[in-house]
Amino acid sequence: MPDTSRYLPVLTYLQRQLTGQLGAGEVTHMHYPTAISRLLGFRLVEIGEAMAVIELDADPAQHGNQQGTVHGGLLCELADAAIGTAHSTLMEAGETFTSIDLKATFLRPVWQTRLRAQARPTHRGRTISHYLCEITRDDGKVVASVASAVMTLRGEGAQGR
Template identity: 70%
Template sequence: MRYPTAISELLGFEIRSVGPGSASVAVDTDPARHGNQQGTVHGGFLVELADAAIGTAHSTLMHEGETFTSIDLRATFLRPVWADTLVANASRTHHGRTVTHYTCDVLRADGKVAATVTSIVMTLRGEAALGR
């Protein structure tokens, strides 16, 4: 597993925990840096945090010569976020030979879910994995 990734380092993401097919990634948010027009943290930032947790979770399942790519990502936003510490908890819900499904809840410090993200990740092997 390559960590920190360039984007995770740039955004200040930190791995809290990792297990087979699961990961928790945290970040401190600041609307002055991560905000949208309404003054809350931008939804795309929440999605990037969830995607980092999902990618970290999936990387724990990779074998020599394998890599992966996301083929679907969907977000549902439930609550706003301002200055806070967010934790994205990703876990696999289905693990097939090539396609794995994930769900990830992005939690605020008060324990309430700010967003739920689901993703489908495809494992690449052989020539498809070269150079990735």
């Protein structure tokens, strides 16, 4: 059983990480940055209680689909990362969470641009919370709107996750 007394709250950890003030040996019970975020080049640029903003420099040469635009799956992953990061700020040691649904509405095509995914809750429940994430390109236009429900897991349900 890990020593949870030394864990920083997730929000504190992410705020310190973002500002470069994370001390040596300071940890939280979750993994940041996540492996998928590192692989895809996502950057956390803003964090608060139940909210997160993540950016990505999108390029169809790296992230493209058959039509030559940025793949919609990348937009879903970007939104899921922002929503998951936002929800993680509410987690205490011994708690974790899982997405239980995700619905994406694509509004505009994306080519080479900086994408900004901003996630916020629309309903915060004890077990089920709902989030909305809007993804904008660098001209400020919304390219996708993603809604997701997230379930908080506690006790036995959180073990090993």
